[in-house]
Amino acid sequence: MLRTLKRRATAIGLGIATVLGGSLLATGVPSPAHAAVPDTIPLQITNNSGRGEQLYVYNLGTQLSTGRQGWADASGTFHPWPAGGNPPTPAPDASITGPAAGRSTTVRIPKFSGRIYFSYGQKLVFKLTTGGLVQPAVQNPTDPNRNILFNWSEYTLNDAGLWLNSTQVDMFSAPYSVGVRRADGGTTSTGKLKSGGYNAALSTLRGQSGGWANLIQTRSDGTVLRALSPLYGLETGALPASVMDDYVNRVWQKYAGSTLTVTPFTDQPGVKYYGRVSGGVMNFTNSAGAVVTSFQKPDASSVFGCHGKLDAPNDQVRGPISRTLCAGFNRSTLLTNPSQPDSGSADFYRDGVTNHYARAIHAQMADGKAYAFAFDDVGNHESLVHDGNPSQALLTLDPFN
Structure with missing residues (x-):
């Protein structure tokens, strides 16, 4: 469940003024009695x-260990945030000087659930409210980080090991990959773009009609800073609110006359739920025929954000069904496969109405894996590394061309 909880927290926790509260990136992963x-x-x-x-x-x-919010310095020492204010007050300078081009440096990371940000040329601006840390929200044109080239990775390190991922849930920006070195000396990595993949993904968005090119943000000096996620594209007006309506309507029409079967747990193939649309609502029944949850027809925001009408609580029924639906809508596979989730990616993003942002990013990943929307881990298509006994974490800032 860790991947689901992490991505969901990110998807719902980031707004115009993003606050890092006690629930953000909570893992829910039990730790063994003896730390390894x-x-x-x-x-x-x-x-x-x-x-x-x-x-x-x-x-x-x-x-x-404490649930406190804060930052870690280069030695891995934790520093809790001081109290914030209203209006927000400047946060302490938590920056670590990174390596020059062509160089490496090593810092230490503590048992944390959080983010590793990196920025080029300028320090990021962080502030504190009474509720916690205000993080960059560059979909807001007045955000002080709007014209800074930056990105971040997400990780959890606890007694059960390291989970480290690259993410594009909120934006596609400065390229990087992540990895973990195991105790045996071997490494696992993910998140690396193909050669030329950064520009190719942006070119795909520029060439896609319907407003997708509007997701790209450029600085006044011509530097391309990022492409916003389609969820933020909706919030800023870059994408029309109706961008997914045609596909959603076709899905609702199809399953008014047929059944959508969802098998949400790979380790429990016998657990299945059956969806049919009646009266404009998709009702899911269990094997006994009892209705276990229902979904109103989702709008584009619900699809791209995996929230709203596709809310996914951390339970064992609605949440797993919703995340499967969300993945099927974003990948546009619900019409071609009435048994979800899909076992492979060959038929993803083939409909003319789809998440073209996710399509562009996945197409340019060397291993095909990315976190281009909140539940991109459905079917294990996410860019995540994990090891129960890590000797080293790896973050590589990759070429832009």
């Missing part, structure tokens, strides 16, 4: 970006 993982592990940061600007790195999140 030390209090800190090394993180090797390698700068292969080819960019000459000064690099700044931040490690922000929740200390798992």
Whole structure:
């Protein structure tokens, strides 16, 4: 459940003024009685970006032993945030000087659930409210980080090991990959773009009609900063609210006369739920025929954000069904496969109405894996590494071209 909880928290927790509260990136993963993982592990940061600007790195999140919010310095020492204010007050400078282009540096990361930010040329602006940390929200044109080139990775390190992922749930920006070195010396990595993949993904959005090119944000000096996720594209008006209506209407029409079967747990193939649309509502029944949950017809925001009418609580019924539906809508596979989730990616994003942002990103990933929407982990298509006894975490800033 860790991947689901992490991505869901990110998807619903980021708004115009994003606050890092006690629930953000909570893992829900039980820890064994005896810790196999030390209090800190090394993180090797390698700068292969080819960019000459000064690099700044931040490690922000929740200390798992106490639940306190704060930041970690280069030695892995935790520093709790001071009290914030209203209006928000400046946060302490948590930046770590990163390596120059072509160089590497190693810092230590503690048992945390949080984010590793990195920015080129300028330090990021963080502020504190009475509710916690205000994080960058660049869909807001007045956000002080709007014109800074930056990105972030997400991780949880606890007694059960390390989970480290690259993410594009909120934006596609400065390229990077993540990895973990195991105790046996072997490494696992993911999140790396194909050669030329950064520009190719942006070119795909530019060439897609319907407003998808409007997701791209550019600085006044011509630097491409990022492409916003389609959820934020809706919020900013870059995408029309009706962008997914045609596909959603066709799905609702199809399952008014046929059944959608959802098998949400790979380790429990006998647990199935059956969806039919009646009176404009998709009702799901269990094997005994009892209705267990129902969904109103979702709008584009619900689809792209995996929230709203596709809300996914952390339970064992509605949440797992909803996340499967969300993945099927984003990948546009609900019409072609009445048994969800799909076992492979060959038929993803083939409908003319789809999440073209996710399509563009996945197509340019070297291993095909990405976190392009909140539940992109359905079917294990996410860019995540995990090891129960990690010797080192790896963050590599990759070339833009």
